[in-house]
Amino acid sequence: MKICNRCLYSEHHPLNITFDEEGVCSGCRIHEEKDLLDWNERFQKLKQIVENYRNQSGNNYDCIVPVSGARDSYFIVHTVKNVLGLNPLLVTYNKHYNTDLGIRNLANLRIKFNLDIITLTVSPETVKKITRGTFRKMGSIYWHCIAGQTVYPVQVAVKFKIPLIIWGAHQGVDQVGMFSHLNEVEMTRKYRKEHDLMGFEAEDLIDEFDGIDESDIVQFRYPQDKEIERIGVRGIYLNNYIRWDSKAQHEKMIELYDYETGEQTRTFDTYNDVDCFNYSDVHDYIKFIKHGYGKVTDHVCREIRLRRLSREDGIKLIKEYSMKEPKNLKQFLNWIGMTKNGFKFMLDQHRNSKIWFRNENWEWELKNPDPFQCENSRKSELEQVRLDLVENECKFRYTQNKRPDFIDDNYILIGKGFYK
Amino acid sequence: MLKKRIIAVVIVKDDIVVQSIGFRKYLPIGKPEIALEFLTSWGIDEIVYLDISATRDQKQPNYDLIRKAAKKCYVPLTVGGGIRRMDQVHELMSAGADKVSINHMAYNEISFVKEVALAYGNQCVVASIDVVKTPSGYQVYDYTKKEATELNPADYARRLADNGAGEIFLNSVDRDGTYLGYDFDLIQLVTNSVHIPVICCGGARNASDMVHVFSKTNVSAAAAANFFHFTEHSVNVSKSIVRKSEIIRLETHANYNDNDLDSEMRLTKKDDKILEEMLFLRIEKEII
Numbered sequence: 001m002k003i004c005n006r007c008l009y010s011e012h013h014p015l016n017i018t019f020d021e022e023g024v025c026s027g028c029r030i031h032e033e034k035d036l037l038d039w040n041e042r043f044q045k046l047k048q049i050v051e052n053y054r055n056q057s058g059n060n061y062d063c064i065v066p067v068s069g070a071r072d073s074y075f076i077v078h079t080v081k082n083v084l085g086l087n088p089l090l091v092t093y094n095k096h097y098n099t100d101l102g103i104r105n106l107a108n109l110r111i112k113f114n115l116d117i118i119t120l121t122v123s124p125e126t127v128k129k130i131t132r133g134t135f136r137k138m139g140s141i142y143w144h145c146i147a148g149q150t151v152y153p154v155q156v157a158v159k160f161k162i163p164l165i166i167w168g169a170h171q172g173v174d175q176v177g178m179f180s181h182l183n184e185v186e187m188t189r190k191y192r193k194e195h196d197l198m199g200f201e202a203e204d205l206i207d208e209f210d211g212i213d214e215s216d217i218v219q220f221r222y223p224q225d226k227e228i229e230r231i232g233v234r235g236i237y238l239n240n241y242i243r244w245d246s247k248a249q250h251e252k253m254i255e256l257y258d259y260e261t262g263e264q265t266r267t268f269d270t271y272n273d274v275d276c277f278n279y280s281d282v283h284d285y286i287k288f289i290k291h292g293y294g295k296v297t298d299h300v301c302r303e304i305r306l307r308r309l310s311r312e313d314g315i316k317l318i319k320e321y322s323m324k325e326p327k328n329l330k331q332f333l334n335w336i337g338m339t340k341n342g343f344k345f346m347l348d349q350h351r352n353s354k355i356w357f358r359n360e361n362w363e364w365e366l367k368n369p370d371p372f373q374c375e376n377s378r379k380s381e382l383e384q385v386r387l388d389l390v391e392n393e394c395k396f397r398y399t400q401n402k403r404p405d406f407i408d409d410n411y412i413l414i415g416k417g418f419y420k
Numbered sequence: 421m422l423k424k425r426i427i428a429v430v431i432v433k434d435d436i437v438v439q440s441i442g443f444r445k446y447l448p449i450g451k452p453e454i455a456l457e458f459l460t461s462w463g464i465d466e467i468v469y470l471d472i473s474a475t476r477d478q479k480q481p482n483y484d485l486i487r488k489a490a491k492k493c494y495v496p497l498t499v500g501g502g503i504r505r506m507d508q509v510h511e512l513m514s515a516g517a518d519k520v521s522i523n524h525m526a527y528n529e530i531s532f533v534k535e536v537a538l539a540y541g542n543q544c545v546v547a548s549i550d551v552v553k554t555p556s557g558y559q560v561y562d563y564t565k566k567e568a569t570e571l572n573p574a575d576y577a578r579r580l581a582d583n584g585a586g587e588i589f590l591n592s593v594d595r596d597g598t599y600l601g602y603d604f605d606l607i608q609l610v611t612n613s614v615h616i617p618v619i620c621c622g623g624a625r626n627a628s629d630m631v632h633v634f635s636k637t638n639v640s641a642a643a644a645a646n647f648f649h650f651t652e653h654s655v656n657v658s659k660s661i662v663r664k665s666e667i668i669r670l671e672t673h674a675n676y677n678d679n680d681l682d683s684e685m686r687l688t689k690k691d692d693k694i695l696e697e698m699l700f701l702r703i704e705k706e707i708i
Contacts, residue, residue: 016436016448026447052682057692060699161695163687177447179439179650184686188652190458194450225461225653229674230698232687234652 007301015176030177031305039243046241053164061089063164066153069106070275072168074253093148094121100408102275107417133210139350142283147220158223163232169239187235267296270396285326292355296321308394425465425641432471439646441597457492462655463672466496474502490516523548537584547585552593574613581614588618595623602633611638626685627658
């Protein structure tokens with residue numbers, strides 16, 4: 001298995017990855033642009049783009065900002081409202097797996113920035129039906145979250161005639177270097193179908209076996225091409241114009257707006273995805289089964305590239321977190337109405353045969369239990385492309401829990417959200 | 421007069437679509453079948469699918485992958501990469517290709533071009549030429565050896581045409597992924613030397629480069645690879661620009677006729693009034 005000589009991504013990355021003659025991955029190469037580009041100039045470019053979208057009549061919003069309350073939401077809203085001076089409409093898809101902490105963060109975001117927010121909560125029974133279908137078809141319990149998060153802002157843009165959607169970081173740019181920052185990639189239905197939705201559009205879920213019909217997928221349908229054209233909808237990504245550093249950005253948001261952090265099961269990052277019971281838990285465990293790596297690898301690679309973490313410490317973190325069992329599986333199974341055996345059986349259908357095999361006891365075993373065992377023999381080539389550290393430690397902060405007495409152990413579908 | 425064509429090039433390396441920059445840096449885009457599906461639905465005229473690793477790794481074309489991708493492609497599909505024998509051409513045609521692109525094999529054995537043309541007709545043979553600019557002028561480039569050959573592109577194109585090539589796919593290696601615009605001198609050099617259609621490729625930043633190349637040269641089709649991946653409806657938007665000065669086909673529902681674009685050919689906002697008109701049905705206030 002080929003592993004990048006600089007970060008720790010392997011050739012099995014589901015977004016695809018390429019390696020150059022030095023054995024460095026496309027993600028690391030594009031990341032180098034972060035230290036080469038004139039970000040001041042790029043920010044001016046962003047200002048120019050959004051200037052055109054300012055509403056002149058006072059009868060509508062300037063743009064749409066999709067938010068979840070976690071994962072860069074604060075930074076995006078901060079940039080759009082307080083730095084660029086726009087009047088955004090916040091749009092949220094209710095992912096159903098909300099933690100109390102997530103509800104608090106979202107409410108705090110809405111109040112601190114004093115903005116309008118529009119939320120879509122799909123009927124839980126429909127969501128469960130769809131999740132059963134997507135789990136069977138592609139081994140994903142998160143399809144509906146990603147589908148909802150990526151389509152609802154576009155639907156709102158079309159409905160309310162707000163042509164500009166401002167997203168945070170483009171995953172393809174940030175993780176695997178699918179595009180250069182200079183390409184200024186924009187939101188496309190193509191990327192959404194292929195990478196976010198794992199090749200399955202809402203229409204592809206209609207299936208008698210899963211009991212999903214046309215009426216169940218309405219909320220996940222992408223608007224027609226003609227509708228997108230009539231309004232002139234564009235979705236731009238801030239990381240093409242701002243030097244993206246999720247950790248530093250979250251820390252600034254903690255200082256400025258009291259963003260609350262929390263412990264996560266399968267990664268050391270305490271800032272991203274704290275709003276969800278499943279993301280760095282059951283969903284990430286599934287990712288490990290399917291692709292042989294988890295969110296911790298994404299976070300380690302990011303921190304190596306940002307020169308806060310050494311390759312060696314990164315490997316330690318990957319070993320520590322990758323094999324961790326999810327804590328919230330029982331809760332998920334209760335919610336969806338599935339047994340643990342049923343869950344395991346379905347998941348086994350989606351194990352990547354390049355990574356797993358059945359041993360003589362008919363148990364699943366990793367073909368390559370320690371992908372980093374050849375590190376010593378590759379030392380000279382690794383040294384050649386190693387980045388010098390700019391910070392000695394890569395420490396993620398914990399903030400004070402704003403509701404310490406509450407036992408956060410149930411999905412909160414709709415929550416009041418703010419506690420003094 | 422034949423309509424000018426806008427062609428998307430899908431560059432496939434190790435079975436994934438990539439952005440190619442200068443024939444040496446590759447960025448991973450995704451699956452060929454998704455690329456073909458969306459390029460088709462966005463109204464592209466033709467697709468050229470080039471597997472750049474097959475010949476280099478001495479592999480066969482990946483027929484299964486091409487078959488899967490061709491299912492979602494409803495426009496003429498040219499497939500290239502790894503073609504050395506006639507049976508491979510047969511297999512590609514049955515996998516869904518409408519034409520084959522021959523590069524390395526034409527250079528090594530020009531009679532192969534004739535053989536394919538005899539079996540399937542000249543229209544089926546797209547002879548592909550990679551060109552570099554050297555101090556002594558333009559020269560045909562051998563991408564497997566990564567070096568320039570002695571061949572002059574104009575003479576070589578003429579020989580290919582004489583041997584039955586139906587079209588020339590002319591690629592500027594120096595401009596690949598640079599966004600500096602097409603190499604007009606090179607294109608003019610080749611179009612002037614042959615009577616068959618020439619497709620130009622390499623260097624397009626956006627549709628304005630296509631407008632320029634059609635106005636300044638006799639090229640039949642403008643091809644681009646990378647920039648079609650960057651934005652929603654990239655093809656219909658590009659075509660709406662080219663259509664202002666050239667006769668081309670644009671049959672998609674979303675035609676972008678009424679949308680304005682900035683200097684980089686990205687959409688700009690429609691007037692607030694127009695957007696407001698679309699928001700609700702306007703009824704005059706009733707005064708009693």
